[in-house]
Amino acid sequence: MTAAPLLVLSMLAASSGDIIYTQAEVAGATLSIEIRQPIEDGKAEEVLEWLYDTASLHQEVYGRFPNPAPRIVVIPSSRSSHSGDKAVYFGRVTRRGQETVELFINADRPINEFYEDWTATHEFSHLMLPLLSRRYRWISEGFASYYQNILMSRSGRYTPALAWQRIGEGFGRGETSGPGLTLNEAAASGIRDARMKIYWSGAAIALLADIELRHRSDGRQSLDSVLGQLQQCCLPSSRRWSGIRLFEKLDSFLDAPVFMPLYRQHANTQGFPDMQPVLQSLGVRLGSSEAFLDEQQPLSSIRRAIDHPSSGRLDPP
């Protein structure tokens, strides 16, 4: 669990019919939480604590939750449904009106499994970007896939070695998914043919941008800090953005562009960014369950800054 401080102003759950409503102040945001039925009272309390803890992970990006007033809806499965074994078996963000994160849970699973599950962290990470048009789904899913892993690491829910193993495995799956497609073609081709390309190519771009930002600013800038500037200027946004508009906006915060050069290099190119040399420079060597992390590689200190808390700055040399 995270050690990030929580300021809970209100945890007074009011039961109204079948739905539990409560509000909580977490990481500078007021979360309006609804928990549907069926769920036992004791489990509902545990799920609330897990939600606070999970939302608070975002303090480790730019110090606050990306939306100051989101709605979080928790929908337990009934015992007769086929929700599988996962604690959180599905999540999604809807943006008709108030930005809403819906989490479909299996309330029968023990609460420790919720803390190990990445789904809620992935969905909350989506709120760091505006709604993008379908063609650019690789950016929204990719950035969320990147942050789900590094936030799980920064919070201690994953070891850094597990987070990098999952990132590296994700890149491997992305490489073999729809290899003849460009990144911009992947979403149109559909989840069945290009799912892993959609989920991991944008994560590769997020990592490349993060490294470049940290490297050239000596740790003063990072993907965290640039997304913080985006949040300050533009989020939550009621509009649908293009990927180009997003990347141009991110570049507008910088002295020299990072995002559009990556876009021009990769977005309309078949295949997948070559991440093997990048992982090697970061000191990441994949294992069977956890990566081996080498501290002697050129970008090892950047890797530690990414996967550790308060990572706005590089470790001192």
Ligand SMILES: [Zn+2]
């Ligand atoms: Zn997603």
